[in-house]
Each structure stands twice: as structure tokens, then as C-alpha cells.
Amino acid sequence: xxxxxxxxxxxxxxxxxxxxxxxxxxxxxxxxxxxxxxxxxxxxxxxxxxxxxxxxxxxxxxxxxxxxxxxxxxxxxxxxxxxxxxxxxxxxxxxxxxxxxxxxxxxxxxxxxxxxxxxxxxxxxxxxxxxxxxxxxxxxxxxxxxxxxxxxxxxxxxxxxxxxxxxxxxxxxxxxxxxxxxxxxxxxxxxxxxxxxxxxxxxxxxxxxxxxxxxxxxxxxxxxxxxxxxxxxxxxxxxxxxxxxxxxxxxx
Numbered sequence: 001x002x003x004x005x006x007x008x009x010x011x012x013x014x015x016x017x018x019x020x021x022x023x024x025x026x027x028x029x030x031x032x033x034x035x036x037x038x039x040x041x042x043x044x045x046x047x048x049x050x051x052x053x054x055x056x057x058x059x060x061x062x063x064x065x066x067x068x069x070x071x072x073x074x075x076x077x078x079x080x081x082x083x084x085x086x087x088x089x090x091x092x093x094x095x096x097x098x099x100x101x102x103x104x105x106x107x108x109x110x111x112x113x114x115x116x117x118x119x120x121x122x123x124x125x126x127x128x129x130x131x132x133x134x135x136x137x138x139x140x141x142x143x144x145x146x147x148x149x150x151x152x153x154x155x156x157x158x159x160x161x162x163x164x165x166x167x168x169x170x171x172x173x174x175x176x177x178x179x180x181x182x183x184x185x186x187x188x189x190x191x192x193x194x195x196x197x198x199x200x201x202x203x204x205x206x207x208x209x210x211x212x213x214x215x216x217x218x219x220x221x222x223x224x225x226x227x228x229x230x231x232x233x234x235x236x237x238x239x240x241x242x243x244x245x246x247x248x249x250x251x252x
Contacts, residue, residue: 001232004029007078008231009070011061011121012088014038016190017140019046020220021085021227026052028228033074033081035059036088061088061117067124074128081128083231086118086139086162091155092195099153107154114158118165126178134177136231139166141242143186146250159184163242170240179239181230186246188218213248
């Protein structure tokens, strides 16, 4: 699972899961492009402290021009792109409730970031992956999609769309040796989860863990091994798959 000389873009990397992906993969030898609409200086510093190489790029995944600028900077700095983790998503700031009370603006924002954002980033990296003879794309979806989580229908629906995008794109890009897979975590102990559940956090985490075969709540470090494998040549025949990292909640 050698990652040396691989160039990996991680979106939504200013904090939480994305930050841990960047730190871990940098430590594993990859060169990391840390991308987020928010400041990523902390992530870059953590990656460098772990012995990695990283640069930060301001990115709005809903804007194709912003995506193209990120690709240009990545190529100028590192010369190629081998992997992409589409981690950027709206979650903590979304307001939940019955499906008919969700605001249209929240619905549109969830689709723009969580679905269109992935589409944009894939459009950006695929031409560069073709140039180097292949690559690996990981889309971060959610247990919410396969479980059918209620009262967050905008989020649940957007993550279900990511599953379809992943499978369809895997079929399109296999001829170029570009693999597309997804990871579906349960609720992870991040700032976004804290924001989303707010005062109900403790009850929510207890309920979620009790649904799992392994009754522990996930932390960002529990997700990095799966991503490492999917980005490495050790998984070169794996594409179009969704891997649930959810403690055994949903079993396919």
C-alpha cells in the first residue's frame, strides 16, 4: 500500500474527517492538496508535523472555475494527480425536521455541495488522471443513504445520489484505469456531528452506537485505513463499490 509519489486531493479538509485523511495520507508518503472553502493552515501544519508534504488551496466545490483553479495549482506544484477524496459536504449547518418543513434553500444547498460538488471535482481531476494512466476517486457518502435516515431528507437524498454517481462513473472510467468507490461512515465524532445534533448529541451517539454490531462511536481515525487501501494499488481491481464503515449497522 505504498503511497510515495502519489498526489492526493482531499476536499473539505479544514477540519474533521478531511483533516485526518490529509494528515494520515501525508504520513503514509503521499503529497497532499488540502482543499476547503475555509482556512486549511491547521491541516497543512498537522500534515507536515506528521512528516508529510502538503499545500492548501481555497475551494468552492459548487463553482467549476474554483475547481479548475485548484487543479491548476495542484499540477503546478506536484505535476500530477493520482487520487481524490470527495469529502466536502454540508452536514452540521443543515436544519433537520419533517420532510415538508425543510427549507428550499437548505435542500438546494445540500444538493449543490454534496452532489454537484462531487461532479465538479470529478470533472476536474479525470483529465489529469488519464494523463498518468489511471487513478482512484473516493466519494464520501453516509450510512444515512443506505439506512434511509428520516428528518434529514435533504442530506439523506444527497448522499444516496452520491451512490448512484459513484457506480455510474465507475463504469464510465474503468477503461482508463480510473477507479471510483465510496465510503459510507456512521456518525463520526467531528465538529460537524456536534453542530448537527447540538443539545441532543449524547442521546444521538448512544442511540447510534446501540444500532451497531460494534457498539462504539466512530472517530476520524477509524476511516483512514479504508481510504488508504482504496487509494493504493492494493485495490487496483476494486471499483463501483461502497464500503460501509459503520460498526456493522447496515450489512450488504
